[in-house]
Amino acid sequence: MKVLVTGGAGYIGSVVVEQLLKHGHAAVVFDNLSKGHAAAIAPEAVFVQGDLCDRELLTRVLAEQQIEAVIHMAASSLVGESVKQPHLYFENNLVAGVTLLGAMLETGVKKLVFSSTAAVYGAPETMPITEDAPLAPTNPYGESKLAFERLLRWYDEAYSLRYVSLRYFNAAGASERCGEDHAPETHLIPNVLRVAAGKDEYVNVFGENYPTPDGTCIRDYIHVIDLADAHVLALHVLDKRSEIYNLGYGSGYSVAEVVEMARQVTGNWISTEAAPRRAGDPPVLIASPDKIMRDLGWNPRHSELDQIIASAWRWHQAHPNGYEK
Ligand SMILES: NC(=O)c1ccc[n+]([C@@H]2O[C@H](COP(=O)([O-])OP(=O)(O)OC[C@H]3O[C@@H](n4cnc5c(N)ncnc54)[C@H](O)[C@@H]3O)[C@@H](O)[C@H]2O)c1
Incomplete structure (x- = not known):
């Protein structure tokens, strides 16, 4: 299948492109490089630098490249920033998404995988x-994603635009070529590894008195390659129906456990500093992956935390300045 990947120069998007190519699909990356990196894009993919707001360009690319399906990953995704600047989030995650849907309808592309x-x-x-748990986002980022997910249902009913919405838990780890290079970096594992590499003195632990066994937050960390594989599987559902799936492993690790594991994997001491809780951070987030395993046969292969951290550590050691040379 020929797939347009919006946000394909980003952390997860670049690995999704790798997995698409590995499975014999063709990929066209559409990214404005506001957060992504040209060097992250697989050389075999076509790259179009453009913004999702540019409906004319989107329409032209969809038509000229004869795109059959879209994987829509481009977004703004910093929770704290979304609380301070909700407009930016509704504009980039909702309005720009609707622009993309307009271009898809205009060109007859009716298959979408949504991040x-x-x-x-x-x-x-x-x-x-x-997946049937109550939907109650606590920040504009989550609200903007939910709003887009909700409107997809009406595009399905009215235009037969089929979608698979993948609700990711915490993406982590790296492939051999692609890793996490965000500025600012808000994710735990790359920040822990910055300390292990001697780039930062300590890592903040936001809240140590949560109702969890060691008092720190628990999250379901999913290896970015397993996450990417689910997108390839999701493409096959789109001939038949629309679906929503959670993507995590069904088990979680606390912040303290991640730090301890990173000490073991890297062999380096990692200092921590207690910091106040962040607003809206739930104590525990663990996915049930039963539905996607059952329906799509999703079979994660990299679920061990030490493997996840080791893959990220290898990437960061090979790219001490991220994608910059
Ligand atoms: N990283 C996670 O743990 C996580 C968890 C849940 C959901 N997600 C979602 O997964 C997707 C990818 O996340 P990521 O961590 O790879 O983020 P990322 O910031 O690394 O990648 C996003 C990409 O989208 C591009 N982009 C943003 N706005 C654009 C626009 N208007 N036009 C064109 N390109 C634009 C950026 O340049 C970047 O390359 C996002 O939609 C995010 O909300 C990520």
């Missing part, structure tokens, strides 16, 4: 989280 997030659930009480 959604566990943030649509807010702070659920029942673990693991199934």
Whole structure:
């Protein structure tokens, strides 16, 4: 299949492109490089630098490249920033998404895989989280993703535009070529590894008195290659129906456990510093992956935390300045 990947120069998008190519699909990356890196794009992919707001360019690319399906990953995704600047989030994650849908309708492209997030659930009480858990985002980022997910249902009903919405939990790890290079970096594992590499003195632990066994937050970390594989599988559903799936492993690790594992994997001491809780951070977020395993036969191969951290560590050691030479 020939697939347009919006955000394909980003952390997860670049690995999704790799996996698409590996499975014999063709990929066209559409990215404005606001956060992504040209060097992250697989050389075999076609790259179009452009913004999702540019409907004319999107329409032209969809038509000229004879795109059959879209994987829509481009977004703004910093929770704290979304609280301070909600407009930016509704504009980039909702309005720009609708622009993309307009271009898809105009060119008859009716298959979409969408990068959604566990943030649509807010702070659920029942673990693991199934797809029918209450939807109650606690920040504009999660709200913008949920709003887009919700409108997809009406595009399906009215225009037969089929979609698979993948609600990712915490993406982590690296492939051989592609890793995490965000500025600012808000994710735990790359920040822990910055300390291990001697780039930062310590890593902040936001809240040490949560109702968890060691008092720190628990998250479901999913290897970016397993995450990417799910997108390739999702493409096959789009002939038949629309679906929503959670993407995580069904088990979680606390911040303290991640730090300890990173000490073991890297062999370096990693200092931590207690910091206040971040607003809206739920104590525990663990996915139930039962539905995607059952329906799509998704079979994760990299679920061990030490493997995840080791892959990220290898990438960061090979790229001490990220994608910059
Ligand atoms: N990283 C995670 O753990 C996680 C968890 C849940 C959901 N997600 C979602 O997965 C997707 C990818 O996340 P990521 O961590 O790879 O983010 P990222 O910031 O590394 O990648 C996003 C890419 O989209 C591009 N982009 C943003 N706005 C654009 C626009 N208007 N036009 C064109 N390109 C644009 C950026 O340049 C970047 O390359 C996002 O939609 C995010 O919300 C990520």
